[in-house]
Amino acid sequence: MMEALQKFATHYNYFVTIFLMVAGLYIVIARGNMIKKLVGLSLFQTSVYLLYLSPGKIVGGTAPIYDGAYQVYANPLPHVLMLTAIVVGVATIALGLALAVRINEAYGTVEEDEIFSKDGEI
Amino acid sequence: MIDLQPHLPILQVVIPLLGSLLTAFIRRGTLSWLVTLIVTWTLPFIAVALFLQVQAAGAPIYYKLGNWEAPFGIVYKVDVLSAFMLCLVSGAAAVIMPFARKSVASEIDSHQQSWYYTMYLLCLAGLLGIIITNDAFNAFVFLEVSSLSTYVLIALGRHRRALVASYQYLIMGTIGATLYIIGVGLLYLLTGSLNFDDIAARLTSDLVWPLEPLLAALAFIFVGLSLKLALFPLHVWLPNAYAYAPSFATVFLAGTATKVAIYLLVRVMFEVFGVALTFDRLPVAEILIVLSVAAMFIASFSAVFEDNAKRMLAYSSVAQIGYITLGIGLFNQAGLTGAFAHVANHAVMKTALFLALGAAFYRIGSVRFSDLEGIGRRMPLTMGALVIAGIGLMGTPGTAGFISKWYLAMGALEAGSWLLVFLIVASSLISVIYVGKLVEVMWLRAPSPAAAEAKEAPLSMLVPLLLLAAATIYLGFDTRLTVDIGNQIATLLLGGLK
Amino acid sequence: MKLDLVLRVGTKILLPFILVFALYVQFHGDYGPGGGFQAGVIAAGMVILYAIIFGVNKAKHIVPQALVEAMIPLGVLIYAGTGTVSLLLGYNYLDYTGFAGDFLRAHEWGILIVELGVLVTVSGTMIAMFYAFAERGR
Numbered sequence: 001m002m003e004a005l006q007k008f009a010t011h012y013n014y015f016v017t018i019f020l021m022v023a024g025l026y027i028v029i030a031r032g033n034m035i036k037k038l039v040g041l042s043l044f045q046t047s048v049y050l051l052y053l054s055p056g057k058i059v060g061g062t063a064p065i066y067d068g069a070y071q072v073y074a075n076p077l078p079h080v081l082m083l084t085a086i087v088v089g090v091a092t093i094a095l096g097l098a099l100a101v102r103i104n105e106a107y108g109t110v111e112e113d114e115i116f117s118k119d120g121e122i
Numbered sequence: 123m124i125d126l127q128p129h130l131p132i133l134q135v136v137i138p139l140l141g142s143l144l145t146a147f148i149r150r151g152t153l154s155w156l157v158t159l160i161v162t163w164t165l166p167f168i169a170v171a172l173f174l175q176v177q178a179a180g181a182p183i184y185y186k187l188g189n190w191e192a193p194f195g196i197v198y199k200v201d202v203l204s205a206f207m208l209c210l211v212s213g214a215a216a217v218i219m220p221f222a223r224k225s226v227a228s229e230i231d232s233h234q235q236s237w238y239y240t241m242y243l244l245c246l247a248g249l250l251g252i253i254i255t256n257d258a259f260n261a262f263v264f265l266e267v268s269s270l271s272t273y274v275l276i277a278l279g280r281h282r283r284a285l286v287a288s289y290q291y292l293i294m295g296t297i298g299a300t301l302y303i304i305g306v307g308l309l310y311l312l313t314g315s316l317n318f319d320d321i322a323a324r325l326t327s328d329l330v331w332p333l334e335p336l337l338a339a340l341a342f343i344f345v346g347l348s349l350k351l352a353l354f355p356l357h358v359w360l361p362n363a364y365a366y367a368p369s370f371a372t373v374f375l376a377g378t379a380t381k382v383a384i385y386l387l388v389r390v391m392f393e394v395f396g397v398a399l400t401f402d403r404l405p406v407a408e409i410l411i412v413l414s415v416a417a418m419f420i421a422s423f424s425a426v427f428e429d430n431a432k433r434m435l436a437y438s439s440v441a442q443i444g445y446i447t448l449g450i451g452l453f454n455q456a457g458l459t460g461a462f463a464h465v466a467n468h469a470v471m472k473t474a475l476f477l478a479l480g481a482a483f484y485r486i487g488s489v490r491f492s493d494l495e496g497i498g499r500r501m502p503l504t505m506g507a508l509v510i511a512g513i514g515l516m517g518t519p520g521t522a523g524f525i526s527k528w529y530l531a532m533g534a535l536e537a538g539s540w541l542l543v544f545l546i547v548a549s550s551l552i553s554v555i556y557v558g559k560l561v562e563v564m565w566l567r568a569p570s571p572a573a574a575e576a577k578e579a580p581l582s583m584l585v586p587l588l589l590l591a592a593a594t595i596y597l598g599f600d601t602r603l604t605v606d607i608g609n610q611i612a613t614l615l616l617g618g619l620k
Numbered sequence: 621m622k623l624d625l626v627l628r629v630g631t632k633i634l635l636p637f638i639l640v641f642a643l644y645v646q647f648h649g650d651y652g653p654g655g656g657f658q659a660g661v662i663a664a665g666m667v668i669l670y671a672i673i674f675g676v677n678k679a680k681h682i683v684p685q686a687l688v689e690a691m692i693p694l695g696v697l698i699y700a701g702t703g704t705v706s707l708l709l710g711y712n713y714l715d716y717t718g719f720a721g722d723f724l725r726a727h728e729w730g731i732l733i734v735e736l737g738v739l740v741t742v743s744g745t746m747i748a749m750f751y752a753f754a755e756r757g758r
Binding site: 021025028034037041044045048051052055081084085088091092095096099100102103106107115119 | 259262263266270273274277282283285286288289292293296297300303304307310311316
Binding site for chain 3: 063065083087094097098101105
């Protein structure tokens with residue numbers, strides 16, 4: 001019991017990652033509203049950022065800027081990767097929202113079941 | 123003059139990227155089309171040059187971006203497999219360009235046409251980038267570059283359903299890509315590397331790796347890429363996306379997009395994880411075979427009951443992807459040969475079929491069966507080519523489709539399963555039904571009011587179509603381009619890291 | 621439409637500082653945290669703040685739609701063009717060694733130019749997104 005608690009306390013960032021991942025995926029699957037789906041998708045992507053950034057932190061390390069006074073640095077690579085992933089995520093969400101706006105103009109709603117009832121099951 | 127020979131790998135990706143920028147500045151439909159034409163017609167030459175270079179060297183070519191050494195910088199790698207895929211994708215993109223001008227001009231608003239070519243070239247650059255890169259994260263970025271531009275290409279369809287189809291594809295595609303990047307993240311946490319070769323080398327080294335996260339990484343990547351390649355039952359985005367996209371987008375995507383996802387999956391499964399880990403520790407082969415067979419039958423049945431020709435062919439695509447993944451799931455020499463022969467053959471045949479439908483749509487503005495009735499008599503050349511490609515799809519001897527199905531059946535025999543051989547033949551019989559339906563509607567019925575006024579498709583649409591129809595026959599007799607290369611790829615994959 | 625005096629004057633005072641901060645982040649990017657992406661978003665934030673307070677039409681007088689649409693490909697062109705120039709100088713793509721005699725100096729230049737491209741594209745994209753959503757349905 002104590003051991004499990006200790007494991008949880010020292011790895012809590014991974015549990016948060018898993019929680020975000022599952023919560024985001026659940027929202028995407030369970031909600032019919034297109035905006036809410038995008039929120040879920042965004043949450044899902046956010047969990048990936050956390051997954052990558054967690055191991056980048058090195059205990060006692062400073063920012064990865066070259067300076068003779070410091071020997072231990074945080075790993076800069078995950079940050080670079082996640083900056084790229086964030087850009088991709090922003091682009092995806094922006095495109096998804098743009099589509100939702102266009103769908104709202106074409107159908108007058110962003111609820112999936114109402115859209116299907118207007119056009120027949122597509 | 124500097125020697126461009128060593129820089130060919132990067133030019134393959136940068137030329138379409140620069141082309142897309144040029145079209146974004148030009149903003150004139152026809153001129154943008156011309157730029158796109160020049161760019162896409164340059165690319166196959168580079169791809170073939172790379173292919174010959176690889177064949178001559180007998181070893182992969184590497185290209186270091188920014189001259190940074192292998193595991194630290196991004197490296198491009200061209201081997202037989204990627205050179206083959208480069209030739210296929212750039213070739214498909216080049217062949218359909220003449221078709222694009224009139225089709226895009228009639229289906230896309232004039233102020234959006236130039237952006238449309240921008241998106242097309244970006245998508246092409248992304249697909250070529252996925253093929254050529256040797257870096258797991260770089261592959262994700264290219265995957266998203268191509269996907270995001272694909273969503274735009276689809277959303278600009280004429281019917282409002284195109285918006286919904288694009289939205290659904292965006293949700294599914296993003297989940298797929300995110301699952302892929304989670305898998306890559308687990309691999310990175312384990313090995314500390316993102317370079318495919320380097321990860322593979324570290325995994326096969328003497329160090330003992332914890333098995334669970336490794337298998338979890340494989341599972342994440344497998345499911346994520348299966349979404350992208352529309353493996354049954356993760357295919358639900360595909361029929362609508364293909365059916366409601368503008369003709370030109372469908373023609374391009376049907377031949378290339380899913381194939382590139384298959385390529386990436388094969389690369390990760392065989393070269394990074396290795397056959398031993400992929401197939402022995404997880405039941406990947408069994409899953410692939412069962413889902414493939416399900417795709418071959420269920421998607422084919424769905425195709426039979428469609429009344430929209432484009433949707434019918436989209437379902438047929440799902441079924442044909444089933445044949446390819448079946449060959450991969452068999453993971454023996456003949457099966458993999460058949461799979462990659464089918465990647466090429468299916469690209470040729472499906473592109474031809476969608477081109478023919480695109481030409482019909484250009485003339486009558488619909489691809490519903492009720493409007494296509496009797497159109498064969500008005501557009502004999504177009505629909506003749508469609509029939510040839512359709513016969514190829516069924517797998518009739520003397521066409522390209524027969525060759526790949528023959529090798530798939532051989533692979534099934536090699537795996538010792540008569541049942542699979544029977545299933546391959548049986549599912550081909552279903553494709554006879556839906557192709558037969560298409561032919562019956564187009565040739566044997568009296569022309570519908572819409573079809574009665576149609577004329578033969580313009581020359582710019584006919585030439586690529588007839589070229590691909592001829593290729594369907596040609597590849598049915600000359601198997602050097604498909605089977606021999608497929609054989610080399612199979613040897614590479616099976617003989618590689620185990 | 622009644623406009624709040626505090627907001628209007630406050631915004632006008634803030635604008636130049638936001639821009640200077642964006643440039644600081646941009647040019648400090650090779651020594652410390654920062655770079656083209658962050659700077660681009662901050663610079664775009666300046667335009668967006670202006671548009672929120674004074675209206676999109678006034679913002680479009682300063683940063684017209686055509687300029688924004690040109691900025692997006694222009695930044696990528698700077699980036700991809702830098703790589704192409706290094707190709708033409710006889711080095712690998714995005715290898716900046718040929719830009720100056722000294723290896724480190726050359727790389728500093730290369731990164732600065734590339735980051736400039738990132739700045740242009742990112743700020744262009746952010747403003748374009750804002751315009752697109754703000755314009756819709758009017």
